[in-house]
Amino acid sequence: MAQIFALACEPPEKSGVPFSHWTPGALAQELVKRGIVDSISARQVGRFLEGGRHPAAQGQVLAAKHARGPGALRRVVRTICELYEQATTLHEQGVHLISCDERTGIQALEHARPALPVRPGRIERIEYEDVRHGTLCLTANLEIATGHIVSPTIGARRTEQDFVDHIARTIDGDPDARWIFVLDNLNTHNSEALVRFVASRCGLDVPLGAKGESGVLRTMETRAAFLSDPSHRIRFVYTPKHCSWLNQIEIWFSILVRRLSRRASVSSLDHLHEHLSHAIGGRCCASSRAGLLALEPVARLPGPEEQRVDHPQLGLRSAVEREPRLQVPR
Numbered sequence: 001m002a003q004i005f006a007l008a009c010e011p012p013e014k015s016g017v018p019f020s021h022w023t024p025g026a027l028a029q030e031l032v033k034r035g036i037v038d039s040i041s042a043r044q045v046g047r048f049l050e051g052g053r054h055p056a057a058q059g060q061v062l063a064a065k066h067a068r069g070p071g072a073l074r075r076v077v078r079t080i081c082e083l084y085e086q087a088t089t090l091h092e093q094g095v096h097l098i099s100c101d102e103r104t105g106i107q108a109l110e111h112a113r114p115a116l117p118v119r120p121g122r123i124e125r126i127e128y129e130d131v132r133h134g135t136l137c138l139t140a141n142l143e144i145a146t147g148h149i150v151s152p153t154i155g156a157r158r159t160e161q162d163f164v165d166h167i168a169r170t171i172d173g174d175p176d177a178r179w180i181f182v183l184d185n186l187n188t189h190n191s192e193a194l195v196r197f198v199a200s201r202c203g204l205d206v207p208l209g210a211k212g213e214s215g216v217l218r219t220m221e222t223r224a225a226f227l228s229d230p231s232h233r234i235r236f237v238y239t240p241k242h243c244s245w246l247n248q249i250e251i252w253f254s255i256l257v258r259r260l261s262r263r264a265s266v267s268s269l270d271h272l273h274e275h276l277s278h279a280i281g282g283r284c285c286a287s288s289r290a291g292l293l294a295l296e297p298v299a300r301l302p303g304p305e306e307q308r309v310d311h312p313q314l315g316l317r318s319a320v321e322r323e324p325r326l327q328v329p330r
Contacts, residue, residue: 087144100141
């Protein structure tokens with residue numbers, strides 16, 4: 001038993017096995033090859049491993065997140081949560097707090113045959129074969145204080161210049177106000193073009209240097225530090241890596257998928273564009289600040305055993321709680 005577990009804990013490459021991980025069958029063959037046992041079945045190896053709760057028994061794997069500067073992580077999370085808590089106050093002061101992100105690869109899928117409608121005692125039956133007509137990208141801004149989608153952009157791509165044009169069109173809605181954008185660390189979100197745009201709109205007469213060489217433009221880190229400067233009228237606050245759940249626009253995107261794109265049948269990209277525009281402007285994806293939940297400031301990060309955060313006083317669930325899977329009746 002001990003030798004079986006010892007082998008299961010070794011990487012397969014050490015034994016010259018070209019696998020990324022052990023399977024019960026591969027372990028059984030290696031045990032016989034090494035002369036540890038005369039013969040053993042893969043099923044018996046699996047029983048041994050499962051009895052000792054070894055992950056190889058069911059091919060389990062745990063994705064490890066290596067913490068980098070937990071103190072800095074907590075500060076960023078606290079900053080974003082405090083901004084959400086202050087959203088109403090900031091709005092009254094004329095500051096726009098925006099949660100921004102892109103939803104890429106929205107497919108224009110047309111059902112090959114019409115769906116069979118709902119009947120008494122029978123659910124709707126949707127054709128499983130689709131005709132593909134391409135994809136679109138939706139870049140959306142959620143104003144935290146009101147729950148409104150502001151200046152959305154629907155296009156075929158999301159290049160560096162596309163994102164700058166999106167931010168410019170958003171700011172043109174109130175050009176003299178202060179703007180705070182919460183968004184992730186995608187490279188187009190801290191690009192050279194965006195730095196130059198912010199410097200121009202904020203009237204900042206500072207040397208920017210050259211991309212990859214010197215100054216503010218030298219690296220993604222230096223550009224992000226410039227764009228997140230609290231003294232700027234236009235400011236970007238970046239969520240930490242693996243913390244996209246902090247960005248409230250993701251909740252709205254989830255609503256969009258569940259209520260529209262998951263079951264819609266569209267005949268062209270123009271039809272999909274029209275579908276999305278109607279949904280954004282109508283009740284399909286309407287929301288409110290109460291429905292999106294401004295997270296409270298956190299004193300510590302949740303541990304792995306804390307899978308959900310309940311707010312019974314609000315009757316709401318936080319963004320980190322997963323929705324239960326839909327049970328489709330047979």
